[in-house]
Amino acid sequence: MNVHSKITGTGSFIPSVVKKNEDFLNETFLNEDGSPFEQDNGVIIEKFKAITGIEERRYATPDLNSSDLGFFASEKAIKDAGIDKEELDYIIVAHNFGDVKSGSIQSDMLPSLASRIKFRLGIKNSNCVAYDILFGCPGWVQGVIQAEAFIKAGIAKKCLVIGTETLSRVVDKYDRDSMIFADGAGACIVEAEEGSTDKGILSHATVTDVMDECYYLYSGKSFKEDSDSNVHYIKMLGRKIYEYSLTNVPLAMKTALDKSGVDITDVKKIFIHQANEKMDEQIIKRFFRLYKTKVPVGVMPMSIYKLGNSSVATVPTLFDMVKRGEMENQEVNKGDVVIFASVGAGMNINAIVYRY
Known part of the structure; x- marks a missing residue:
């Protein structure tokens, strides 16, 4: 079985x-x-x-x-x-x-x-x-x-x-x-x-790039000159991350979707890491452009405007909120194909194609 x-x-x-x-x-x-x-x-x-x-x-x-x-x-x-x-x-x-x-x-x-x-x-x-x-x-x-x-x-x-x-x-x-x-x-x-394998997790892809990208997110000292240099905080090279993500996240998502055998027109929702609204919008545009098609209306739920970037928590909280009907004009229905995708420190990218 x-x-x-x-x-x-x-x-x-x-x-x-x-x-x-x-x-x-x-x-x-x-x-x-x-x-x-x-x-x-x-x-x-x-x-x-x-x-x-x-x-x-x-x-x-x-x-x-x-x-x-x-x-x-x-x-x-x-x-x-x-x-x-x-x-x-x-x-x-x-x-x-x-x-x-x-x-x-x-x-x-x-x-x-x-x-x-x-x-x-x-x-x-x-x-x-x-x-x-x-x-x-x-x-x-x-x-x-x-x-x-x-x-x-x-x-x-x-x-x-x-x-x-x-x-x-x-x-x-x-x-x-x-x-x-x-x-x-x-x-x-x-x-x-x-039972049938045409449900649940259909495929996935993961990428780690380190040669130039390893320290795009890192621990560093405060920008205040007289602060304790031994105390480090989360720091990031925002422009570098933006450029890296726009190029590489759509490709990783495509790898996962192609593995699944699902047509792009069957993708109903993309739950993407809530890192930056503009960046996420451009990632999704580039992803659909790889298939020479436009972004469907409502395909990308967003929670960053009111919840910010909570790192590892953004994708599961977003999915849970939509699943429970807590986001206006957003829902997932039985049989829907959705994609979970994220990018972050490492630099790491991953994506899962899932039939709900």
Whole structure:
């Protein structure tokens, strides 16, 4: 009997603290060399909104860490799937910085976030293997790909895949890019299902480029000259990432779609990493251009305008929100072919073609 991998449950946790663009009006933004910008913050913020599409973002409350957010999303996914948590074979958690306590300058990844979440879930089964993956923003998508591999290999039947992050705690407040980042968590249950292989995960593709691209996203010191040089924050070469993504993400998506045998006209939704609205729009345009066709209306749901960029959490939270009917004029129906795609630190790109 043929076995395929199917997402049977989803869950997300959207933090309660809303940080609006106007809340940055009194911040001091600096250039990389420590010099001030010529424009005032009002102009900087308007330009930022025009490019990224971000109007507000969500931050976790001080009492919650990444593992807590992941736990909340996991509870919802397990309930949605209607499974016994003790039957889970794997818990795969994607993140970038582990648990960073509010006001701390240190990441805490001992024990792993996966172990912490398994503990919070109260799973006693020793054969439920819990581990973390560091794969940049595409981490959750890669976790789903790994779950698919375990299922295809016959060593797993049920996997919990989580993407969770509190990027608000690793940003340099003097860097205007700090306005991009946000917190959140999304999770899903991936299960083995017997029958036709023309459903669930149909195909996938993953790319890692490092020769020129390895440090497009990196840890670096604050732009404020007299700050502690030993304390590092998330930094990025925005233009480099933009150019790299526009060229390479559509190609990776095409590789995945061509493997699936699905026609481009059958793709109903693309759940792409919420990195930058303009960038995502151009990626999708270039993807459809590869097939000499126009972008269908409504094919790309977007949540970045109100949730910001929560890295590994953007794709699973977006999918969960659409699935639950929480996004206006967006829905997924049985039989729909969707694509999950992401790009991020590494530089890594991945894509999954999935029949809902």
